[in-house]
Amino acid sequence: MVNTLLREIELRLDALFAQLAEGFDAPPAQRLRLEGLLEAAALLGIATQAELEAVLTERYCAAFSCSPAEDFGAQWQRLFPFPQIPAMQRRAPVVPSTSDDL
DSSP, X not given: OXXXXXXXXXXXXXXXXXXXXXXXXXXXXXHHHHHHHHHHHHHTTSSOHHHHHXXXXXXXXHHHSSOHHHHHXXXXXXXXXXXXXXXXXXXXXXXXXXXXXX
């Protein structure tokens, strides 16, 4: 039987990464609550940090068709130490609002 907390973590990771993959922003509170669930699962012994990082990587790959290591480099976990989630909105296009002829 799958643990309810782990299943909820997977569902929330999928939702967060889907938003970002579609080009939408994700509210910081959504990410922060999810990071709290990851930390709680580790503290309660429901899963190890390594197991949770594997789930995070798997769900990231499902949404973005690449791993966090491919997007952020081999040392991505130094940029996002557990329980931080590599959740970054894609860069918005910048369009000048004034002419350069001023």
